Amino acid sequence: xxxxxxxxxxxxxxxxxxxxxxxxxxxxxxxxxxxxxxxxxxxxxxxxxxxxxxxxxxxxxxxxxxxxxxxxxxxxxxxxxxxxxxxxxxxxxxxxxxxxxxxxxxxxxxxxxxxxxxxxxxxxxxxxxxxxxxxxxxxxxxxxxxxxxxxxxxxxxxxxxxxxxxxxxxxxxxxxxxx
Numbered sequence: 084x085x086x087x088x089x090x091x092x093x094x095x096x097x098x099x100x101x102x103x104x105x106x107x108x109x110x111x112x113x114x115x116x117x118x119x120x121x122x123x124x125x126x127x128x129x130x131x132x133x134x135x136x137x138x139x140x141x142x143x144x145x146x147x148x149x150x151x152x153x154x155x156x157x158x159x160x161x162x163x164x165x166x167x168x169x170x171x172x173x174x175x176x177x178x179x180x181x182x183x184x185x186x187x188x189x190x191x192x193x194x195x196x197x198x199x200x201x202x203x204x205x206x207x208x209x210x211x212x213x214x215x216x217x218x219x220x221x222x223x224x225x226x227x228x229x230x231x232x233x234x235x236x237x238x239x240x241x242x243x244x245x246x247x248x249x250x251x252x253x254x255x256x257x258x259x260x261x262x
Contacts (some may be wrong), residue, residue: 087174089168089171089174089175090171090174090175090177090178091178093159093163093168093171093175093178093179094175094176094178094179094181094182094200097110097155097159097175097179097181097239098183100155101155104155105226106153106155106204107183109153109155110153110155110156110179111179111180111183113149113152113153114156114176114177114179114180115180116152117156117160117173117176118143118173118176118177120148120169121172121173121176122173124142127148127246128173130144131164131169131170131172132169132170137162138164138165138167139152141164141169142165144252145160145161145164146161159175160172163175169248184222187220188220189220189221189222190215190220190222190239190240191219191221191222191224191239191240192209192215192221192222192223192224192237192238192239193223193224193225193226193238193239194208194223194224194225194226194235194236194237194238195225195227195228195231195235195236195237195238195239195247196226196227196231196234196235196236197227197228197229197230197231197232197233197234197247197248198226198227198229199227200225203255205223205225208235208237209221209223212237212239212244213257214237214239214240214242214244215239230249231247231248231249231250232247232248232249232250232252233248234246234249234250234251235247236250237248252259
């Protein structure tokens, strides 16, 4: 996922502040809640994206929604709204999560398949590659895209293994066209 410069800057500033104040873990948990809430609530997203609702009303609603959060997280959300960046709340929270996980050494792995996989199949795929070793703490995300027809696409960081049927068929097609 591409992350905006805005999200990176806010997340980096928040990370520096929480590291200095020793609140990284608490805010990390709260940012996970923000991402979950923003992912699940279309109405909340529409509310924050509505341009004719003024910042004061958005701040008032945000204070109510996030009232159980730490003052650090609440102040961040108020700052984001005050600066007119409320459309970036989820991205900022996700970028903060990613940066904290990078510090902890968590490896982000994405497996794309044509059909849903069992945990046993996921483990077999992870064991079959040298990109992931058992000592790594991996955060595995599984995407289902029927258009790859079969097999899988494994993405670890910036490296990718494409073992999909679609790519193999495309390679065969290309080989036939060259001959």
